[in-house]
Amino acid sequence: xxxxxxxxxxxxxxxxxxxxxxxxxxxxxxxxxxxxxxxxxxxxxxxxxxxxxxxxxxxxxxxxxxxxxxxxxxxxxxxxxxxxxxxxxxxxxxxxxxxxxxxxxxxxxxxxxxxxxxxxxxxxxxxxxxxxxxxxxxxxxxxxxxxxxxxxxxxxxxxxxxxxxxxxxxxxxxxxxxxxxxxxxxxx
Amino acid sequence: xxxxxxxxxxxxxxxxxxxxxxxxxxxxxxxxxxxxxxxxxxxxxxxxxxxxxxxxxxxxxxxxxxxxxxxxxxxxxxxxxxxxxxxxxxxxxxxxxxxxxxxxxxxxxxxxxxxxxxxxxxxxxxxxxxxxxxxxxxxxxxxxxxxxxxxxxxxxxxxxxxxxxxxxxxxxxxxxxxxxxxxxxxxxxxxxxxxxxxxxxxxxxxxxxxxxxxxxxxxxxxxxxxxxxxxxxxxxxxxxxxxxxxxxxxxxxxxxxxxxxxxxxxxxxxxxxxxxxxxxxxxxxxxxxxxxxxxxxxxxxxxxxxxxxxxxxxxxxxx
Numbered sequence: 274x275x276x277x278x279x280x281x282x283x284x285x286x287x288x289x290x291x292x293x294x295x296x297x298x299x300x301x302x303x304x305x306x307x308x309x310x311x312x313x314x315x316x317x318x319x320x321x322x323x324x325x326x327x328x329x330x331x332x333x334x335x336x337x338x339x340x341x342x343x344x345x346x347x348x349x350x351x352x353x354x355x356x357x358x359x360x361x362x363x364x365x366x367x368x369x370x371x372x373x374x375x376x377x378x379x380x381x382x383x384x385x386x387x388x389x390x391x392x393x394x395x396x397x398x399x400x401x402x403x404x405x406x407x408x409x410x411x412x413x414x415x416x417x418x419x420x421x422x423x424x425x426x427x428x429x430x431x432x433x434x435x436x437x438x439x440x441x442x443x444x445x446x447x448x449x450x451x452x453x454x455x456x457x458x459x460x461x
Numbered sequence: 462x463x464x465x466x467x468x469x470x471x472x473x474x475x476x477x478x479x480x481x482x483x484x485x486x487x488x489x490x491x492x493x494x495x496x497x498x499x500x501x502x503x504x505x506x507x508x509x510x511x512x513x514x515x516x517x518x519x520x521x522x523x524x525x526x527x528x529x530x531x532x533x534x535x536x537x538x539x540x541x542x543x544x545x546x547x548x549x550x551x552x553x554x555x556x557x558x559x560x561x562x563x564x565x566x567x568x569x570x571x572x573x574x575x576x577x578x579x580x581x582x583x584x585x586x587x588x589x590x591x592x593x594x595x596x597x598x599x600x601x602x603x604x605x606x607x608x609x610x611x612x613x614x615x616x617x618x619x620x621x622x623x624x625x626x627x628x629x630x631x632x633x634x635x636x637x638x639x640x641x642x643x644x645x646x647x648x649x650x651x652x653x654x655x656x657x658x659x660x661x662x663x664x665x666x667x668x669x670x671x672x673x674x675x676x677x678x679x680x681x682x683x684x685x686x687x688x689x690x691x692x693x694x695x696x697x698x699x700x701x702x703x704x705x706x707x708x709x710x711x712x713x714x715x716x717x718x719x720x721x722x723x724x725x726x727x728x729x730x731x732x733x734x735x736x737x738x739x740x741x742x743x744x745x746x747x748x749x750x751x752x753x754x755x756x757x758x759x760x761x762x763x764x765x766x767x768x769x770x771x772x773x774x775x776x777x778x779x780x
Contacts, residue, residue, distance in 0.1 A: 285735060375771070444736045
């Protein structure tokens with residue numbers, strides 16, 4: 274299995290690579306300028322987080338990422354800015370979160386299928402964001418926090434997932450399990 | 462599938478040999494975990510063709526030159542200590558902006574290494590760069606959080622080629638490699654120390670006097686926290702040190718008014734340095750630190766505070 278990690282410029286992009294490596298899966302970190310042809314060779318995509326504020330119209334900086342979403346049919350997971358980008362692309366609305374979340378946040382899981390399979394109903398996650406994307410048509414919310422109503426979602430029609438928190442950082446409990454659950458979806 | 466240090470060691474020895482061939486290399490060592498592990502790897506790969514260079518920037522911890530000797534002697538490598546403290550402190554005079562400090566230091570290091578490389582006939586520079594160094598230095602869409610002296614602080618023009626065997630690793634993995642290479646535990650489990658040294662623990666302008674203050678305060682924090690850990694009062698944190706703040710506040714010393722600097726104590730728990738949380742230090746340990754710092758540095762410091770911020774939003778070091 275080969276996962277392409279699309280780098281939106283997160284401090285933790287390489288942590289995603291490390292988490293996947295520890296789960297025994299090869300991955301390559303690619304810039305958003307990578308040609309579509311190269312992306313289509315991967316078995317799954319992960320869109321990293323990044324400092325760009327998707328909701329403020331900065332999504333011009335995301336290069337070919339739109340093309341990846343439109344043409345790649347396999348499983349895709351977005352993290353933080355990556356999740357917000359996916360949400361916006363499919364018609365969601367960006368807005369500043371009720372409160373910005375930096376550091377530890379208590380996550381409340383609303384749907385234990387797939388991404389959160391086998392995990393507790395509440396646990397601590399690491400986040401670092403100002404905005405959130407809500408009301409994406411055709412997507413279901415999987416988890417929320419006190420200040421963010423959409424902390425994780427999935428598409429109802431395609432294998433596309435996203436988390437606003439960062440499952441690859443140490444502050445996140447069960448983070449490796451979340452990636453393992455995603456990889457299970459990739460294998461199926 | 463966990464990280465396999467033995468496999469990493471054999472692969473990187475092959476790679477270092479392929480890159481350097483039979484040419485010579487100098488190794489930049491600071492006494493920290495990363496550069497000591499890089500030195501051990503490179504000397505295993507290249508044998509007598511390497512020279513370790515330790516630059517005393519005047520911004521090092523207390524007793525650091527002796528520590529470096531103790532760390533590297535068991536490896537049987539040649540070590541050269543270069544005292545460049547006057548040059549570093551001179552170049553940093555009047556600089557208070559953190560990024561500027563880091564760039565000045567990065568450039569100075571390279572100039573010293575270049576002249577040592579010329580003397581030794583080396584065309585390669587081995588550095589203990591690890592993943593967070595280049596991640597936080599920024600590139601492409603990735604923002605610059607801080608320019609690490611060994612990456613973002615490097616001058617544009619350099620006469621040596623870089624060899625960075627630990628580039629893909631994080632600190633916890635580097636420690637495993639150090640252990641597998643047979644380094645002493647004091648070395649591979651040592652707390653991180655920033656490349657720019659005490660320069661980034663002095664907020665604002667750097668003066669020799671301020672270096673002395675923060676060096677002493679750091680030594681006290683290290684001693685007290687290590688003692689508390691030894692006595693089982695707490696786990697030894699990932700990193701623990703003092704920061705000299707540029708603000709002054711009013712105190713009372715021996716019934717007389719005092720007006721002195723404040724020291725911030727920072728101690729964090731982390732695995733990889735990319736996220737961290739403030740350590741839970743017992744109040745009596747913090748009190749003892751405050752007492753010792755304000756007594757020892759009574760002319761200059763009359764207040765000690767404890768930094769309780771996580772990373773993010775803060776970083777571990779203050780600059």
